[in-house]
Amino acid sequence: MQRLRDKVAIITGAGRGIGFAAAQAFIREGAKVVIAEINEELGRGAEKKLRATGGEAVFVRTDCSNSADVQGLMVRTEKLYGGLHVLYNNASVFLNKLDGPVSDLAEETWAKVLAVNLNSVFLCCKYGIPLMIRSGGGSVINTGSSASVMGIPGCDAYTATKGATVALTRSMAVEFGPRKVRVNCICPAGIETEMVKASNLDNPNFDAAYFFKRAPLGRFGTPEEVANLALFLASDESSYLNGAIIRADGGITVAPIS
Ligand SMILES: NC(=O)c1ccc[n+]([C@@H]2O[C@H](COP(=O)([O-])OP(=O)(O)OC[C@H]3O[C@@H](n4cnc5c(N)ncnc54)[C@H](O)[C@@H]3O)[C@@H](O)[C@H]2O)c1
Structure with missing residues (x-):
């Protein structure tokens, strides 16, 4: 049985990495996937690879920190697929x-990081959740970090x-749970x-030997391992999870310092 049959999903930043692995998993389970990606080349490449597997995927070039882009993304999704569930x-x-x-920290760096990492969540939820509610409800999956x-x-x-x-995940869970989101x-x-690679491997202060010794599983995780969790949260199998903050880190953040 396909776990996301008849569901429409938007994945931001699905051109590569965890987002692309999630797109592959969602499509395998029957979802229609909208790739909301700022990088034209990555977005088109992802669309091509996903369609080559017979999946229903479309790239909509989107800067998720830009309100007009995000509004356009929601309009396009509704026109193409009639609703939004994930x-x-x-x-x-x-x-x-x-x-x-x-x-x-330069003020411009602060502003840029807040725009892409946080304003994007606000904008996608502001314009996406009303569409989800009109579609009968759904699942929002946010992304934190260690x-x-x-x-x-x-x-x-x-x-x-x-x-x-x-923090926003918790308040939105309480706010939108009663509306089936x-x-x-x-x-x-x-x-x-x-x-x-950018945050660890290319950082001259990153001590790989120490990292792998300290990480309980002794290795990096794969994008697919996070995508499996996203798939669960997207599907109705997680129907009683709301406001959950789940670590996908092999135990790195609970390991004692040695
Ligand atoms: N990789 C990790 O170990 C790790 C650790 C903690 C958190 N995360 C989080 O997981 C998520 C995915 O990380 P990843 O490792 O796959 O990253 P990645 O850099 O490989 O992929 C991020 C994607 O987002 C796209 N993107 C960037 N700005 C955008 C914008 N304004 N609009 C639309 N798309 C944009 C990029 O082009 C890229 O395709 C991120 O939220 C990241 O903070 C990852």
Whole structure:
């Protein structure tokens, strides 16, 4: 049985990484997927690969921090597929070399990170949730991070957005539960993507040997391992989960410092 049959899903930042893996999983389970991606080349590439598997996927070039783009995305989704059941707010940036401690942080960096990582969630929910309610309800999946649950030096702007996303998840869960929209949040860490390359592997201060010794599973996670959780949250199998903040990090954020 296809777990997302007849469901329409928007995944932001689905051009690569976790978002693309989620698009593959959602399509495999019968969903129609809208790839809301800022990068034209990544978006078109993802659409092509997904369609090659026989899936129903469409790329809508979207800067999720831009209100007009997000409004256009919702209009296009409704026109194409008649409704919306899953909104996966996955797009974010980690501005390696620009992000840092508040005392050293340029105001433009702060503004840019808040716009892409947090305003995007606000805008996609502001314009997506009314469509979900008109479609009979659905599932919003937000994206936090290890930075949502612990202090990580050197990325205060990113951390602020990921903490706020968790808080917003809780309040939206309470607000929209009665209208049949569930809101949950995945907090990944150590998932092998371009972002982890920028935040860890390309960082001269990243101590890979220490990381792998300290990580309880002793390895990075794969985008597919997060996509499996997103699939569960998108499907009706998670029908009693609302306001849940779930870590997908192999236990990194609960491990003792050794
Ligand atoms: N990889 C990890 O270990 C890790 C850890 C913690 C949190 N996360 C979170 O998981 C999510 C996915 O991360 P990833 O590792 O797959 O990242 P990634 O950098 O590989 O992919 C992010 C995608 O978002 C797109 N994007 C960026 N700005 C956008 C915008 N304004 N509008 C639309 N699309 C935009 C990018 O083009 C890219 O395709 C992010 O929210 C990230 O913060 C990842």
